[in-house]
Amino acid sequence: MIKKLGQKKINFSNWASNRQSKKNNLQEMYGFDASECISTNTEFHFMFSQSRPLDLIELEQLLQSVGWSRRPIRRVKKALDNSLLKVGLWQHDPKFPRLIGFARCTGDGVLYATVWDVAIHPVYQGFGLGKELMKYVLHSLKEKRIEKVVLFADPGVVAFYKSQGWQLEPKGSRCAFWYAN
Numbered sequence: 531m532i533k534k535l536g537q538k539k540i541n542f543s544n545w546a547s548n549r550q551s552k553k554n555n556l557q558e559m560y561g562f563d564a565s566e567c568i569s570t571n572t573e574f575h576f577m578f579s580q581s582r583p584l585d586l587i588e589l590e591q592l593l594q595s596v597g598w599s600r601r602p603i604r605r606v607k608k609a610l611d612n613s614l615l616k617v618g619l620w621q622h623d624p625k626f627p628r629l630i631g632f633a634r635c636t637g638d639g640v641l642y643a644t645v646w647d648v649a650i651h652p653v654y655q656g657f658g659l660g661k662e663l664m665k666y667v668l669h670s671l672k673e674k675r676i677e678k679v680v681l682f683a684d685p686g687v688v689a690f691y692k693s694q695g696w697q698l699e700p701k702g703s704r705c706a707f708w709y710a711n
């Protein structure tokens with residue numbers, strides 16, 4: 531479920547008595563585009579943000595935590611700069627929010643987009659955050675009126691995407707790859 535800050539629907543009633551000042555603090559921390567991410571983890575609160583700056587080392591640590599290999603930070607920075615959409619998912623803490631999820635998209639900004647680097651830190655997996663992250667990504671792409679979205683799923687997560695309505699490209703017959711080395 532996506533709740534935009536600044537909209538009337540938002541419900542931070544359990545967070546604090548002073549809702550308005552809490553909301554202002556959250557906007558200061560995560561930006562005006564931030565929204566709460568609902569999960570079954572009742573211990574923490576989670577926030578989506580596209581505008582909170584990403585610490586590249588923290589991001590690489592997150593991606594390594596799910597078993598992906600290290601990438602040169604400078605190239606990662608360029609890739610992020612060239613991305614259409616970058617979504618950070620933060621475990622909220624008033625002093626030290628922790629980046630625990632991430633996804634980004636590349637594309638032409640009008641017709642097509644490709645989703646990359648979808649990850650939830652292992653400690654936070656299984657609480658519905660990955661599903662909400664994908665919902666958030668698709669919602670954001672829809673807002674940009676992107677018509678077609680593709681992604682390349684590792685074999686172990688095909689079922690994760692299928693259960694959310696993604697269709698498998700039939701028999702690999704329409705997919706082609708070229709690798710530089």
Ligand SMILES: CC(C)(COP(=O)(O)OP(=O)(O)OC[C@H]1O[C@@H](n2cnc3c(N)ncnc32)[C@H](O)[C@@H]1OP(=O)(O)O)[C@@H](O)C(=O)NCCC(=O)NCCS
Nearest residue numbers: 596648649650655656657658659660661683684687689690
């Ligand atoms: C894949 C990933 C993002 C899922 O995140 P998550 O927060 O654990 O997933 P959720 O808790 O939102 O799970 C949502 C649903 O998908 C199911 N699911 C989660 N991971 C799954 C998997 N690997 N295979 C099949 N189903 C899966 C859950 O059981 C849950 O089902 P339910 O709605 O019936 O209860 C996370 O496991 C991850 O970061 N994995 C490593 C990185 C990776 O492989 N990314 C994908 C690159 S293509």
